[in-house]
Amino acid sequence: MxxxxxxxxxxxxxxxxxxxxxxxxxxxxxxxxxxxxxxxxxxxxxxxxxxxxxxxxxLEASPQLLVQRAMAGRHALIPLGYGELIARLPGVGSVTPRYWGYYYDIYTGANYTLLGIGDQGLESPGSTPLRLVEGSFIMPGQRRVCLIGEGVAEVRGTRIGGMVSLRDARGWMQEYEVIGLFASPSRLLTNDLILLPEADLKAHFGMPDDRATDLMVEVYNPHEVDNISRKILERLPDARPISHAEIQRTxxxxxxxxxxxxxxxxxxxxxxxxxxxxxxxxxxxxxxxxxxxxxxxxxxxxxxxxxxxxxxxxxxxxxxxxxxxxxxxxxxxxxxxxxxxxxxxxxxxxxxxxxxxxxxxxxxxxxxxxxxxxxxxxxxxxxxxxxxxxxxxxxxxxx
Amino acid sequence: MSRKMISLENVTRVYNQGRPNEVRPVNEVSLDIGHGEILVLKGPSGSGKTSLLALVGCMIRPTSGRILVAERDVAKLPERFLTGVRRDTFGFVFQQLHLIPGISVLENVMLPLYPLEIGFTAAKRRALELTEQLGLTHRKGFKVEALSGGERQRVAIARALINAPQAILADEPTAHLDAGLSGELMQIFETLRGQGKTVVIATHDPLVHDSPLIDRVATMRDGRILDGDG
Known part of the structure; x- marks a missing residue:
């Protein structure tokens, strides 16, 4: 049946x-x-x-607390002395200056993000979500070299051993040898990224030695981030602390x-x-x-x-x-x-x-x-x- | 007449009741149809033959009156039961045949068995028997549109017989057949009567209603059966 x-x-x-x-x-x-x-x-x-x-x-790549300096409502370079002051606040683990900026490439019509890598974190950049897919990272003391994301490599038509030419703040063309290609879980984050030795980057943008683009602040207790933000603002009224939660909202x-x-x-x-x-x-x-x-x-x-x-x-x-x-x-x-x-x-x-x-x-x-x-x-x-x-x-x- | 199989008692069917365009294709008809009888409903176009055939075959319900099939009043049965009565009791041969194009002769014949709880193999075996009986074995795999008019007519009859119905209802079955094929068709109906089946034919074709194979002729006009024919 x-x-x-x-x-x-x-x-x-x-x-x-x-x-x-x-x-x-x-x-x-x-x-x-x-x-x-x-x-x-x-x-x-x-x-x-x-x-x-x-x-x-x-978001995973963003720091717990980022401190920028605002001048006339705009982002301005932050004095390294701010970092020393912030580092002394109770609950703050470390303060790391970041050096970065935007570069408009007139030839390809693309915007790149240039990020400086200091001597401390060059060999093992475990603090970033970057993954080297080819070549090597920047060694301490190395100059005139760069690491690029896959998007930049594609647009520039270059690979390891090739050169990336960028016009500096004085209008002079500077050439950097590509020594590594990297990837990350987020293509949006790294597709346009060029990593330069910190000294090269500062020279490229003409940044003063006592200034950084912003400061990454490590806080021992994540629940204290808002508290520390408030303390930073009390001591440094022109600082602009941006917490992980705020970045998330953005x-x-x-x-x-x-x-x-x-x-x-x-x-x-x-x-x-x-x-x-x-x-x-x-x-x-x-x-x-x-x-x-x-x-x-x-x-x-x-x-x-x-x-x-x-x-x-x-x-x-x-x-x-x-x-x-x-x-x-x-x-x-x-x-x-x-x-x-x-x-x-x-x-x-x-x-x-x-x-x-x-x-x-x-x-x-x-x-x-x-x-x-x-x-x-x-x-x-x-x-x-x-x-x-x-x-x-x-x-x-x-x- | 042999014992009654179907009885119509004062059956009326009204369309558009109460409106200016009201029509009564069947009006106060009483008719008894016996087992194993070949009955012809004769009359001009529009006389109500097809409507009466639809009433007999439980395709439509009467507006008033009673229809008894095997002494059971089917006029007020719910749709599901009415379908059951229609399926188990009647096989229809439509004027336009209404075979399904694009599928084979065998599939067309099997179609009434698809929704029944009968296995595919058994259904196919029964369809093969019928196609053989009706001389369609060599055409069983053909699509129906590839057949001649007479062959299609036989496919329609095979489909009508697949459920082993007690009665075959045929509406103008010779409308598209020449005299030779009409004669063949009448022979098929005669054979079915020999198997104990009742055959009701609605037609205005003299070749059918004057045929010596016919048991009885009921003449219809304006929705009524003329006196003495019922």
Whole structure:
């Protein structure tokens, strides 16, 4: 009995698949439209996930407390004496000056971040999330050398042993030999990064010896960060302490803004999908109506017809969903989300090209599934149900 | 007439009731149909033959009156049960045949068995028997659109017989057949009667209603069966 029951479902499934093959042109068209929409939606989901991953990775690299100096509301170089004062505050572990700045490359139209590496942390830069993929780190005392990120290497068309030319603060071209290529969990963080010996960087930007770009402050007890920030402000009114939490909020704002644009596209694509589903719901072809009438007339029950249409809708929706999600993944993974990148146009001038690793979020995919496959199946079944509950004698009158 | 299989008692079917375009394709019809009988419903187009056939075959419900199938009133049965009665009792041969294009002869014949709890192999075996009986074995794998008119007609009959129904209801079955094929069709109906099946044919084709194989003819006009025919 059980196998008979299963056999009944299998027979209806077989007929559903053969019906789909009979209407292959129409169904292929539907699969393509459906898959295209799922492709767009899943690309957005994957890209948003990738951006969040980037944000998290970037955040991990940020210091517990960063102290900058503000002058006339703008970021200014900070005296190293500030660091000595901060280091004396109870609860502060260490204070490390950072030397960095932006460099606009007129030839490639890209912005680079130049970061100076002091003699202390050169051989084993474990304090940064950087990972050397080729070459070596800067050795103590080494000059006129640099390490570059993969994005810079690509834009500059250079590798280990090549030269990177940068115009310094005096307008003179300075050449640095590339001795290493690095990567990090966040391409956003390092894609545009050039590491120079600290002395070279200070000379390049013409920075005074007693100044740094900002100070990284290590606090023994993370719960004391706000307290120490307050103490710094009390002693150094022109200092601007930025805690890890504040950096996190900044990144969230940045990525949420990007995510917001993507969300707008997502909603647009969803609207297009709903129109497709509505069109399907309201439009049952004369052929389909006739076939439903025939099946009713030869003894199929309404529930049998609903099962048939359920199989048809599910098969089409699943094929389209899988195709769309696979294409969306490939779009983000292999082709750098080229179709969506205009949304991120602002970054393309700040960074060399970035490759984003899509992140598969089962929850997001589940939501996408329930927002596309489920409504499509419902949209398929409802008009069939309406047709199936009409008198089968209509088929006797249809010419 | 042999013992009653189907009885219609004062059956009326009204469309658009109470509106200016109200029509009564079947009006106060009483009719008994016996087991193993070949009955012809004869009449001009629009006389109500097809509607009466649909009522007999439980495809539509009467607006008033009773329809008894094997002495059971089916007029007020819920849809699910009505489908069961239709499936177990009747096999339909439509005027336009209504075969499903794009699938094979065998699949078309098997179609009524798909939603039933009968295994695929058994269903196929039964369909093969019927295609053989109706001389369609050499065409069983063909798509129906590749068949001649007469062959399609036989596919429709095989499909109507696959559930082993007690009655075959045929609406204008010779409408698209020439005289030779119409004669062949009548022979098939005669064979079915020989197997104890009831055959009800709605037609205005003289080749059918004047055929000596017919047991009884009921003449319809304006939704009614003329006196003496019921």
């Amino acid at each position: 059980g196998s008979y029951h299963l056999g009944r479902h299998l027979k209806i499934l077989e007929f559903a698949l053969s019906s789909m093959l009979r209407r292959r042109t129409k169904n292929l068209g539907l699969v393509l439209v459906f898959a295209a929409l799922v492709f767009l939606l899943s690309s957005i989901v994957f890209l948003t996930g990738a951006l969040r991953t980037e944000a998290l990775a970037t 990144y969230e704002t940045l990525f949420n803004w990007r995510g917001g644009l993507l969300l707008a596209m997502f909603l647009g694509a969803m609207a297009a999908f709903m129109i497709l589903a509505w069109d399907k719901a309201t439009g049952l072809s004369a052929d389909e109506r006739r076939e439903i009438g025939i099946l009713k007339a030869i003894g199929w029950e309404t529930s049998d017809i609903l099962e048939l249409k359920l199989w048809e809708g599910a098969a089409l929706a699943l094929v389209a969903f899988l195709a769309g999600v696979t294409a969306g993944y490939a779009h983000v993974q292999r082709f750098g989300a080229e179709l969506l990148m205009p949304v991120l146009e602002g970054w393309s001038t700040l960074f060399p090209a970035i490759d984003l690793a899509p992140r598969i979020d089962p929850y997001a995919l589940g939501v996408l599934f329930s927002l596309t496959v489920v409504p499509y199946i419902v949209a398929t079944v409802v008009p069939s149900w309406k047709a199936a509950i009409t008198d089968p004698d209509r088929v006797m009158r249809a010419s």
